[in-house]
Each structure stands twice: as C-alpha cells, then as structure tokens.
Amino acid sequence: MAENEKKRIDPRVLRTRQMLKEALIELLEEMDVEKITVNRIAERATINRVTFYLHYKDIQDMLEKMADEMAENVNRVMMRTIEQHKSGDRETLLLGLLEHIAANAKFYKVVLGSRRIPVFHERLRSVFVDKIKLGIEEIEEHNPDIQSDVAVWFGSAALIGTISAWLRNDMPYTAPFMARQFALLFKQR
Amino acid sequence: MAENEKKRIDPRVLRTRQMLKEALIELLEEMDVEKITVNRIAERATINRVTFYLHYKDIQDMLEKMADEMAENVNRVMMRTIEQHKSGDRETLLLGLLEHIAANAKFYKVVLGSRRIPVFHERLRSVFVDKIKLGIEEIEEHNPDIQSDVAVWFGSAALIGTISAWLRNDMPYTAPFMARQFALLFKQR
DNA sequence: GACTTAATTTACATAGTGTTGGATAATCAA
C-alpha cells in the first residue's frame, strides 16, 4: 500500500533526480552556492543540461524542493520518536532529531552548517516553530512576563543555530550529549 | 584629527559608493538577492555599470564590504553603550544594540530580516560570539554541566535569530521590551 | 514486440559578466 501511494514513478526519473541531487551536494561541498551553475550540476551528474530543466525550473527551485524533502524527513523523524517513546519529553525528542542529523551528517553539514543556503534554515525553522508552539504553555505558566511569540522566536533560532554550529565544527560532541545540553539550556525555573 | 585619519577620500568616490549601496538596499527590498545584477544596481544608482567594477569585484564582494561596515557599527555601538553606563550589565548593553537597530530598521530589516543574505548573519554572529565569550564564566560557575562553547553557540544564535524575527515581523515590540525579554530568557538559576 | 515516456543532441536567442581604450568631467594642488 504505502509504496503504491505515489503511483510508481519511472525509475529513470528517480535515477536522474538522485544523480542531480548528489551532484549538487558534492558541488556545495566544494564551492559557494553562487558559483554553482546548471552546467556544472549536469556535468557532475553526467546528465544532459537540458534534462535538468525537465525536472527543475532553476537551481533555486531545486534547492527549495530539496529543502521541502528535508523538512518532511525531519517531521517524520520527530513524529516517530514521539510514537516510540509515547512521551513528549523534550530531551528524547531532541535526541531523535540529533541522531537523524548525525546519521545524515554529510547532507546536513552542507545545507545547514555551510554558509549561504538560507532556504534550508527557513524550512527547518518553520518545523521547529510548529513544534515549539505546542509545548509553549509551560513557559507561559512558569514565567508570565515572557511573551510567547518571542519565546518561540528565541527557541527555534537557538535550536537551528546551535545545531548548525555543531555541524560546522564537525560534531565534536555526541547526539545524546547535545540533547542533554539543550535540556539544560532551555531549562527555566 | 578624526576626519583626517582616513586621508580624505575623493567626494566623487564617496558619492558613487553611497548611491550604489542605496540602490542595492532598494533592490533587496524589492527582490531576492539572486535576481539582482550589476546591471540593475548601476541602473538604479544612475551610475555606469563599468564604474561599479572600479569599486567592487562583484556583488558578493559588495555585500561582504557592507557586512563588514555593519559589524564595525554594531561593535562601536556596543562599546559606546558600555562606556556610557560604565557597566557590563547585559540588559543595557542589549538595549543599546536594539535601539541602534531600530534606528536603522530599514537597513537591518533588509539584510537580517529578509531571506537569503547570509553574509550579514555571519558577521553579526561573530560579533556576538566575541561579546558572549567575555560574559560566559558566570554560566560556567552557575551550571558546570553546560559546555561553554555550546552555550556560546546557543546564545549567539538565539540573539541573531530573535532579532531577525523581530525585524521580519516589523518590530511589534519596543526595544526596551525586547531587551527585557532577552534578560528573562537568558536567565539561568 | 508495440507503445509510451524520458533523456539526448543540436541549435538558437537572450542576458549578464568582466575587461579594454579613449573621451569627458569633476576634484585637487599650485
């Protein structure tokens, strides 16, 4: 059932998109996003340049689609973590997220850790904003002087920014350690 | 003395650069940075396109130079605030910063609030990182379980991100209010 | 094996880049 939902896509399409994406990630490891052209992506992917346009409007469009996929994945991971542990416990939730990121570190380091690709940060931020909004009441009860939307801005920015820095520095700490750090840093009394 | 330090620059140069910068800010208000070309900037500034290249290598170079100027300004503002109040009090320091940003909201909204111009975020982050490192010992004393570099990542990201969100939402709260919010949010016990 | 759809090839018009050499105009120094 599950694999029929997306009514079977031609394997050639999957292959081409996969190769284009891998090529783009590779290039992003090597150069700034402004230096990347459709030419280069196609060449690296050993795909004809014209074929690129059969799949994406332009590079920006491609980045956005990849960012959407990333957001979906992150959402799914967080959902799954919650189900497995049957608790909205913040630390375990973060641990699930961080372990997913660590498992796909090559990708996330490029799109979040590196400079100059804001689409991914935007998408991830809106995922976090949604998640944080759900657990925000506690803060309001605890400290009524804190404006809830400011707290959401603060929390989501701190999360993304810290994770990005963690990736930029080649993850010097383990995922569980980072989850614990977040728990401590977010703790209000 | 002070004005002689930069050994008098030709007023034509100052004028040209000023017009180019204003044109770029205007364009950034109107469109994404990828859509901006040297052509457009020159046209908007009523400056010949060739003249652009007499001042900047390319658009990226121009953005970097503007980001450097911004970082200098922010640094200066924070220094001045500390001098005036003769105290490293966090809330007043932040208030000085936020008031400076509010006073130049048009500029900051474009370069920080809008999407897709990471250079400015980077530069501002490194300013904050420096500042936060100085006041980090207290946290270490208070809670020895928190890794100091993680705390720096967390703090700087939260600051920039919250300020950006504040600008993106057209500053619905006053600068003093935001300074107070930061003080509350950063408070650890 | 016939049908369908994806990818390739070649080609073209358009737009932007970065640099040149020479003319013009604004600033500076005497």
Place this chain on the structure above:
DNA sequence: TTGATTATCCAACACTATGTAAATTAAGTC
C-alpha cells in the same frame, strides 16, 4: 585660475550561462 590628476562615462568585445525548441535515440511499461 590654471594645469595636473583622477573618477566617471561611453562603446565595444569575448565569454559564460540561461532557458527554450525540435527532432532523435534510448529505456521502461504492458
């Protein structure tokens, strides 16, 4: 004010990248 200096302008150039079109080849589907 004058003459020297230097910034800006103008026209032109080669080059790279973009995005699209039409016809051909190759791969996947039933």
